[in-house]
Amino acid sequence: MRRAEPETRGEILAAAARLFGATGYRGTSLQDIATEVGCSKATVLYHFANKEALLTELMAPAISVLRALDERLAGLTGAAAQQAAAEGFVDLAVRFRREIALLRGEFPELLQQPAFAHIQQISERLLDALAGHTDRPAARIAALVLLAGISEGCAEFVEVPEEELRPALLALTRRALEPVPDPSPTQDKET
The missing domain is CATH 1.10.357 (Tetracycline Repressor; domain 2)
Structure with missing residues (x-):
């Protein structure tokens, strides 16, 4: 089941930190971060211009x-x-x-x-x-x-x-x- 859109940038930052730590910066895509948070890649890009x-x-x-x-x-x-x-x-x-x-x-x-x-x-x-x-x-x-x-x-x-x-x-x-x-x-x- 898909989660609601993140309320804060903090959720996206926390997911990015977890993924960067697990698979590295190069090994993590914006889509991976969106999936981890339970939102769309567009939502991530709304909060952050790029990785x-x-x-x-x-x-x-x-x-x-x-x-x-x-x-x-x-x-x-x-x-x-x-x-x-x-x-x-x-x-x-x-x-x-x-x-x-x-x-x-x-x-x-x-x-x-x-x-x-x-x-x-x-x-x-x-x-x-x-x-x-x-x-x-x-x-x-x-x-x-x-x-x-x-x-x-x-x-x-x-x-x-x-x-x-x-x-x-x-x-x-x-x-x-x-x-x-x-x-x-x-x-x-x-x-």
């Missing part, structure tokens, strides 16, 4: 927090930037782990869509902050592995309570990040 608009709205809160983190990091350097980037990204990843799980395996392709193009630049600045704004390969490798690993870990452990996941990830970042050298010149002591 990208659905994804954009689903990801909007996470992107807003990512932008705020990017702004916070803009004025920081060295160890302060590294610590703020690590804590900020862990907080974002834990809070939005369900959204991260939706994009699992499809993130590089989604960055090619106009609505998400700016995320690549933010990600590069986040990587730079995690590396302590240094070009040292070891620092940049550690930062890159942490970004990818934290995202993957949050997507994998969606059901782990936040009060367990966050401290574990923060402890990992402390162990993995290469310490940033003190920017102040050291003075040689005469002996």
Whole structure:
């Protein structure tokens, strides 16, 4: 039996999130979403111009927090930037782990869509902050592995309570990040 037309965009968004998580963004059609909700594809298109608009709205809160983190990091350097980037990204990843799980395996392709193009630049600045704004390969490798690993870990452990996941990830970042050298010149002591 066919359900009544959805009363809110929320039903469509919830169905899209479930389907994107189960079959991926590419593997989900607007018709699949309409069928899941129990409405017509035209109803979905009444609320959202296309599938990208659905994804954009689903990801909007996470992107807003990512932008705020990017702004916070803009004025920081060295160890302060590294610590703020690590804590900020862990907080974002834990809070939005369900959204991260939706994009699992499809993130590089989604960055090619106009609505998400700016995320690549933010990600590069986040990587730079995690590396302590240094070009040292070891620092940049550690930062890159942490970004990818934290995202993957949050997507994998969606059901782990936040009060367990966050401290574990923060402890990992402390162990993995290469310490940033003190920017102040050291003075040689005469002996």
